Structure formats: C-alpha cells, structure tokens
Amino acid sequence: MVHRPAANRIGRITTAGVITEFPVPRSPFDIAQGPDNAVYFTQPAADWVGRIAVSGTVIDITEFQVPTVGGSPTDIALGPGGSMWFSEPGANKVGSVSTIVSGIPGVPGIPGKLGDFPLPTAGSTPVGIGGGAETWFIEKTGNKIGRLTFAFDPTVGDIVPVWTDFPIPTAASAPTEMAFGAGGLWFAEPGANQIGRLALTTIDSHDYDRDGKSDIVWRDTGGNVAVWLMNGAKVTQSASIGAAPTTWSIVGQRDFDGDGSHDLLWRDDSGNVAIWFMDGTRVKQSAVVGSAPIAWSIVGTTRHIDSVGLCDIFWRDTSGNVAVWRMNGAKVVVAEGIGSAPANWSIVGTGAFLSSGSTSETDILWRDDSGNVAIWFIQGGIPQAIGIGNVPTAWSIVGTGDFDGDGRTDILWRDTNGNVAVWLMHGTQVMQSAGLGSAPTSWTIVETGDFNGDGKSDILWHDTSGNVAIWFINGTQVTQAAGVGNVPTVWSIQAANAD
Numbered sequence: 001m002v003h004r005p006a007a008n009r010i011g012r013i014t015t016a017g018v019i020t021e022f023p024v025p026r027s028p029f030d031i032a033q034g035p036d037n038a039v040y041f042t043q044p045a046a047d048w049v050g051r052i053a054v055s056g057t058v059i060d061i062t063e064f065q066v067p068t069v070g071g072s073p074t075d076i077a078l079g080p081g082g083s084m085w086f087s088e089p090g091a092n093k094v095g096s097v098s099t100i101v102s103g104i105p106g107v108p109g110i111p112g113k114l115g116d117f118p119l120p121t122a123g124s125t126p127v128g129i130g131g132g133a134e135t136w137f138i139e140k141t142g143n144k145i146g147r148l149t150f151a152f153d154p155t156v157g158d159i160v161p162v163w164t165d166f167p168i169p170t171a172a173s174a175p176t177e178m179a180f181g182a183g184g185l186w187f188a189e190p191g192a193n194q195i196g197r198l199a200l201t202t203i204d205s206h207d208y209d210r211d212g213k214s215d216i217v218w219r220d221t222g223g224n225v226a227v228w229l230m231n232g233a234k235v236t237q238s239a240s241i242g243a244a245p246t247t248w249s250i251v252g253q254r255d256f257d258g259d260g261s262h263d264l265l266w267r268d269d270s271g272n273v274a275i276w277f278m279d280g281t282r283v284k285q286s287a288v289v290g291s292a293p294i295a296w297s298i299v300g301t302t303r304h305i306d307s308v309g310l311c312d313i314f315w316r317d318t319s320g321n322v323a324v325w326r327m328n329g330a331k332v333v334v335a336e337g338i339g340s341a342p343a344n345w346s347i348v349g350t351g352a353f354l355s356s357g358s359t360s361e362t363d364i365l366w367r368d369d370s371g372n373v374a375i376w377f378i379q380g381g382i383p384q385a386i387g388i389g390n391v392p393t394a395w396s397i398v399g400t401g402d403f404d405g406d407g408r409t410d411i412l413w414r415d416t417n418g419n420v421a422v423w424l425m426h427g428t429q430v431m432q433s434a435g436l437g438s439a440p441t442s443w444t445i446v447e448t449g450d451f452n453g454d455g456k457s458d459i460l461w462h463d464t465s466g467n468v469a470i471w472f473i474n475g476t477q478v479t480q481a482a483g484v485g486n487v488p489t490v491w492s493i494q495a496a497n498a499d
C-alpha cells in the first residue's frame with residue numbers, strides 16, 4: 001500500500017504492478033497491515049484512524065475517531081495485544097485501536113475499541129512508532145526512544161501503563177522514524193546526520209566491534225587475552241587485547257559505559273574489581289572500580305538502563321546474601337543488599353524473564369540442590385520469589401538467552417548424558433519445553449550469544465581437544481551446527497557470565 005494524502009485515497013499495487021485506488025473519507029497519512037486482513041491508516045487532520053478491508057469487490061471501510069481532539073494520529077504499527085498502535089504528537093499521547101484478533105487468543109476481539117495513553121513527560125512529541133511485543137515510539141522533541149508496556153500494580157489493583165525512556169546521546173538529534181533490525185531498534189536522527197541503534201534484548205552481549213553480533217573472548221594460562229570477532233561461524237578477525245596477571249580473572253562482559261563496545265570486568269584474588277573499557281579490539285581505558293571482601297563473588301552482570309546507571313553487577317556472599325552494584329561507567333552509583341537465600345540455592349542466571357529487554361528490572365534465576373527452579377522478580381530493588389518447578393538433578397541449567405527472539409530470557413538445560421533442552425519463558429510460565437539435540441559429553445556449552453545477529457541467542461560449544469562449534473538456534477530448532485576452529489587447550493573461552 002502507498003498513501004496518497006492529497007487525493008484522500010489509499011492505493012494498492014500488486015506484485016504485477018497493477019494499481020487500484022480506494023477513496024477514503026479523510027486525508028490518510030501512515031498505513032500499516034493489521035492482523036485481521038485489513039490495513040489501518042491514520043488521518044491526522046481530524047483525529048481519525050481508519051480500517052480498510054478488501055475482499056473481491058467488497059470494500060469495507062470503518063473509521064474510529066480518537067478520543068483526544070487535536071491528537072493528530074500520525075504513525076501506526078501493529079503492536080501488543082493484536083491492536084494497532086499510533087502516535088498522537090498533538091496530544092503527547094500514544095493511542096491504540098483494537099482489531100478483530102485483539103484480546104484473548106482464539107476469541108474474536110471487538111474491533112474499534114480505543115485506548116488513549118498520555119506520556120508522563122510533557123512536550124515529548126511522539127512520532128514514529130513500532131510494534132512487536134511492546135509499543136515503541138520516537139519522542140522527537142524529547143530526543144528519546146520511548147517504550148510503553150503494561151504491568152499489574154498491586155497498589156492500584158489493576159493493569160497500569162509503564163513508560164520507559166531511553167535518552168539519545170546526541171542532543172537535538174530530532175529522531176523521526178524507526179525500524180526493527182539486526183541487534184535492536186534502529187532510528188533516524190536527521191538533526192544529527194546519524195542513524196541510531198538501541199540494543200533491545202538480553203542477547204546483545206559480548207559484542208566488541210558494535211556489529212550486533214556476539215564475539216568470543218579468550219584467555220591463556222599465561223594471562224594473555226584475545227578476541228575473535230565473529231560473523232556467524234566465521235572468525236572475521238582474531239586479535240590480541242593485552243595481558244593481565246593470572247591473579248586477575250575476567251568475571252563479566254558488558255557495555256559499562258554505553259558506547260556500544262562491550263567491556264571486560266575483572267576481579268583479583270584480593271577482591272579488587274576493575275574494568276577494561278574496550279573500543280573494538282583495543283583497551284581504551286583501564287579503570288579501578290573498587291573492592292569487596294572475598295567472601296563475596298560476582299554472580300552476574302546485566303545491562304540495566306535507568307536513572308542511576310547502565311549496568312548492574314550482582315554479588316553473593318558465602319552466607320547467601322545477595323547485593324547489587326548499580327554501575328555508571330566505572331563508578332558504583334548505588335551498592336545495596338537485595339535479599340538472601342539459603343546456601344543450597346545457587347544463582348544460575350540473570351535476565352528479563354517477564355518483560356522485554358535490557359531495560360526492565362533484572363530477574364535472578366535460582367536452582368537448589370534438589371532440582372527446584374525459582375526466579376526472583378525484582379521490582380524497586382525488592383525481590384519477589386516465585387517457584388517455577390522441579391527438574392531432576394541430572395539436568396543442569398547451562399545458560400540463559402533469548403532463543404526465540406521475543407525479548408524475554410529463556411533457559412538452556414543439559415543433562416549428564418549430553419542432551420540439550422530449552423525452556424522458552426514468559427514470566428513464570430514455561431511456554432514451551434523442547435529438546436534441541438545431543439552432543440558427546442567431551443563437549444561443553446561455554447556460553448550463549450547471538451553470533452549471526454538474527455536477534456536469537458545461539459549456543460557456543462568447546463570440547464576437550466580445543467574444538468569450537470556453534471549451534472544457531474531459532475526457538476526450539478537448531479537451524480545450523482557449524483564448526484568454528486581449533487585452538488590449543490592452553491586457551492579458554494571466557495564465558496560472558498549470566499547472559
């Protein structure tokens with residue numbers, strides 16, 4: 001479809017080049033395919049959203065007037081709940097209109113039910129909009145990317161909108177339109193002659209050259225550090241990074257300063273913490289972070305953009321206490337305890353099991369020595385522990401990642417016979433549980449990562465002879481199993497630590 005504002009028509013061109021034009025009552029601006037064999041379009045001038053469905057010679061046009069006068073519905077996209085979502089720059093709102101498939105899966109929805117959600121910050125001017133599992137929009141004068149999700153608020157007793165802002169680093173970039181692509185959400189910055197990318201999911205991890213594909217960090221027994229820049233199963237560059245005394249270990253890989261290149265988190269035998277800030281394969285700065293008693297171990301790192309910082313470092317001590325350092329660059333902005341769990345429970349992963357992205361509060365995945373699985377959903381620094389189930393202890397959680405690309409963290413399992421399985425998660429629900437295959441026990445899953453940049457986590461394998469291989473994953477399927485190379489066994493892959 002193309003829009004023809006001046007002619008008050010919607011046009012359709014077939015792949016054979018045949019154009020048909022359909023008159024509509026008011027001047028249309030943007031159009032998007034709905035989930036119900038219809039096309040939805042905005043009509044900014046009079047605050048309407050229209051729906052057109054064509055079946056043979058029957059043309060069905062329905063129009064819905066949005067509640068806010070002067071909202072000027074502008075951009076439109078299919079988003080959460082099977083609804084169409086649109087920006088209302090004139091009213092500083094995001095609106096929605098339900099479709100036939102909205103609501104409960106399998107039950108026909110009521111089309112034309114309108115939602116109207118005022119942005120919390122005045123003068124944001126929402127324009128470009130993008131759907132998917134959440135509603136994303138551009139805040140043109142706010143110079144931000146915005147996200148609208150919904151969560152149950154026990155104090156209100158209802159589902160409430162949750163707004164999250166992602167400020168664009170360059171001032172007055174005048175962002176306009178967005179599209180989902182490799183490695184995240186891409187947007188145009190006409191005011192700055194730039195294209196921006198916002199990494200969206202937990203899988204945007206251990207990427208050093210900012211190409212949206214995970215890379216592999218190595219360390220040898222002498223303390224040398226090297227990196228393989230990856231493109232699928234191909235090593236595009238193998239580079240030495242530097243060396244550190246073997247009293248220091250790499251305990252995390254995150255983008256601590258938000259420059260797009262992931263950084264190396266170090267800890268030494270005495271409890272000191274440091275970061276190598278990376279620029280591709282080069283250490284641009286080595287910084288001391290601080291120190292913690294050696295009874296405390298770093299058990300995970302997560303990206304966590306909020307008002308206090310960019311990343312979290314999770315700690316646990318030998319008594320079972322859990323603490324977090326909220327980081328901004330090399331600075332610990334907040335250090336706080338968040339709870340405690342008996343010592344027979346171990347932290348086996350961190351992620352975003354409920355809501356999408358690098359952004360929401362991080363959840364902590366636990367397992368005990370009897371096979372029980374639980375998640376701490378952390379809201380405002382307070383964990384809520386929820387049991388997920390029990391799995392025989394022959395199975396271990398060997399990684400987390402987003403294997404189906406829905407923005408929510410999933411769980412990777414392996415048993416003592418070498419079988420591999422995945423749980424695709426949505427909050428506390430195991431939406432799908434499936435075997436992925438099997439590999440000899442001489443092979444170990446060392447980490448997950450998105451090595452081909454398709455937005456879905458893959459599995460990195462290493463065997464006792466130094467062979468490296470990758471399973472590329474799409475949900476519950478191994479789409480490709482590929483050898484990467486062989487490296488002398490004095491070199492070890494540095495696991496990214498709780499991807």
Ligand SMILES: [Ca+2]
Nearest residue numbers: 207208209213
């Ligand atoms: Ca990369």
Ligand SMILES: [Ca+2]
Nearest residue numbers: 255257259261
């Ligand atoms: Ca960085």
Ligand SMILES: [Ca+2]
Nearest residue numbers: 402404406408
């Ligand atoms: Ca997922």
Ligand SMILES: [Ca+2]
Nearest residue numbers: 450454456458
């Ligand atoms: Ca992938």
